[in-house]
Amino acid sequence: MRMITSADQRPDLAIAIGRFSQASASLERAIQSAIIRLLPLTDDMGLAILCENTMRANLEILTRLLKLPEVPVPESWKASLLDLIPQVKASSEDRNRLMHNVILEGETGLIATIEKKGNRSYMPISVETIICWVEEAGDLAALFGSVPHCEYDLSKWEKSWPAYEPKDWPKRPGK
Secondary structure, three states, X not given: OOOOOHHHHOHHHHHHHHHHHHHHHHHHHHHHHHHHHHOOOOHHXXXXXXXXXXXXXXXXXXXXXXXXXXXXXXXXXXXXXXXXXXXXXXXXXXXXXXXXXEEEEEOOEEEEEEEXXXXXXXXXXXXXXXXXXXXXXXXXXXXXXXXXXOXXXXXXXXXXXXXXXXXXXXXXXXX
């Protein structure tokens, strides 16, 4: 027996979900592009490095890069992008909830049925909310996709081994 979801019976919902899926894909690509533009890499080199990464991993990489003083991006850009990363994370999490769970018609409207870590819950959802997420993801994609290419003077880079900070091993419990 086939499960009939609300997206099967509501074209407006199916369209909103499809648009959000594509806006999220654009945002993922823009985050990859931002990382590549911050590094002295070609697009093909960046793709080879980042293509299998999750959005979460790429956002962690981007955050670390933006905090490095050696990355030659104006501080205003760095601050703006760092401020927006939590919004990108939230968008990505909403995308995952929407794409990996079933939407049904509940007593009070549409609900996303969530099954996570052995628990079940539901969250109310509306076409209007999804359309807002589409616009937000699209705006974020446009901004992160416009990060300027950084230019590096590689002749000034050190060619030595990295320095490590000495630390003691952590104490074992009960010892």
